Amino acid sequence: MSDALPGALPAVPLPDILAFLWFMACWVxxxxxxxxxxxxxxxxxxxxxxxxxxxxxxxxxxxNRMADINIVTAHMRGGMMFASITILIxxxxxxxxxxxxxxxxxxxxxxxxxxxxxxxxxxxxxxxLLIFVYAFFKYAxxxxxxxxxxxxxxxxxxxEEVNVRERKDYPERxxxxxxxxINTFNRGLRAYxxxxxxxxxxxxxxFYAVAAxxxxxxxxxxxxxxxxxxxxxxxxxxxxP
Numbered sequence: 001m002s003d004a005l006p007g008a009l010p011a012v013p014l015p016d017i018l019a020f021l022w023f024m025a026c027w028v029x030x031x032x033x034x035x036x037x038x039x040x041x042x043x044x045x046x047x048x049x050x051x052x053x054x055x056x057x058x059x060x061x062x063x064n065r066m067a068d069i070n071i072v073t074a075h076m077r078g079g080m081m082f083a084s085i086t087i088l089i090x091x092x093x094x095x096x097x098x099x100x101x102x103x104x105x106x107x108x109x110x111x112x113x114x115x116x117x118x119x120x121x122x123x124x125x126x127x128x129l130l131i132f133v134y135a136f137f138k139y140a141x142x143x144x145x146x147x148x149x150x151x152x153x154x155x156x157x158x159x160e161e162v163n164v165r166e167r168k169d170y171p172e173r174x175x176x177x178x179x180x181x182i183n184t185f186n187r188g189l190r191a192y193x194x195x196x197x198x199x200x201x202x203x204x205x206x207f208y209a210v211a212a213x214x215x216x217x218x219x220x221x222x223x224x225x226x227x228x229x230x231x232x233x234x235x236x237x238x239x240x241p
Contacts, residue, residue, distance in 0.1 A: 019205035026212040027194050042223045047232045056171035068153050076146045083139035093129045114204030124201050131195040138188030145181035
């Protein structure tokens with residue numbers, strides 16, 4: 001049983017406070033660096049935007065838009081899958097919250113794990129819970145945005161009805177609409193990465209801080225320096241970053 005007085009705030013060790021602040025700085029800092037305030041700065045997002053503009057241009061040339069609808073539906077399936085998985089993860093985290101004694105017993109047998117109080121374990125689990133709640137909200141919003149994209153495609157004028165202004169503006173607006181859904185999906189996926197990093201906190205604050213840096217390095221590599229990005233840039237006729 002805890003010795004803390006009823007209603008008293010739990011004493012959080014300074015290393016854990018610093019590790020959490022470092023974790024949030026890594027997450028928020030990388031998100032700001034990669035996404036900016038309005039438009040994504042990631043090279044892969046810029047390249048994919050150009051492909052989506054071309055896709056929307058081709059869409060205006062087709063009488064039958066089922067292929068375009070199928071593309072958006074495929075995006076929605078990914079969002080629905082992750083939203084469902086997130087609900088299962090939240091259920092698992094809630095189960096851990098109700099069985100902290102067994103979870104603490106598992107880590108107590110690890111020689112490198114740092115012992116933590118019951119209150120500290122509760123804080124860590126709640127932080128993990130909030131991260132996946134955030135991820136769920138992002139996946140739910142990305143599904144709504146893809147629904148908007150489906151309506152946008154359904155409302156697109158037929159090839160013989162397209163005027164000069166629509167031929168110029170419609171593809172760009174459609175690409176931006178799909179971009180928003182993809183960027184929201186990406187933020188939910190990013191929460192998964194940092195949620196996995198939070199698991200290292202149960203072994204100690206040092207592991208937590210190192211895991212946050214490792215996640216940033218992985219994300220940076222995939223967003224800015226991946227072979228996939230280089231291939232897409234070459235196909236698009238642009239130089240890689």
